[in-house]
Amino acid sequence: MLDPRLPEVRRHVIELCVSLVDAYGLDGLKLDFLDEAAVYAGDGAGDVGRAMAGLLAELRRALEAVRPGLLLELRQPYTGPGMAPFGNMLRSVDCPRTRRPTGSRPSTPRCSPWAAPSTPTC
Helix, strand or coil, rough: CCCCHHHHHHHHHHHHHHHHHHHHHCCEEECCHHHHCCCCCCCCCCCCCHHHHHHHHHHHHHHHHHHHCCCCECCCCCCCCHCCCCCCCCCCCCCCCCCCCCCCCCCCCCCCCCCCCCEEEC
């Protein structure tokens, strides 16, 4: 797992994601590494959550500069208000207090017929 507290890691993730969007004309990305950074929590080297929020803020700005309105799915087993500034697409199963299986609800809050969970991962 890449440590989001390191500037070179943040730079690498941002450059990779921007290059994918730019080179392939992608309308969206799925980021599914967010929870993995928790392995660094408590190691005394700094706040992983704050570093991840910084990475996501920088990434969102960089992606918006290349493709305004880009769909960004933050894949994790929960969602909350902390994700709102960064992601704009989520799986319905990731919403708290849902009881129906995925597939019986829309997969995105945008409700666009084209907004489905994306496959490219960075």
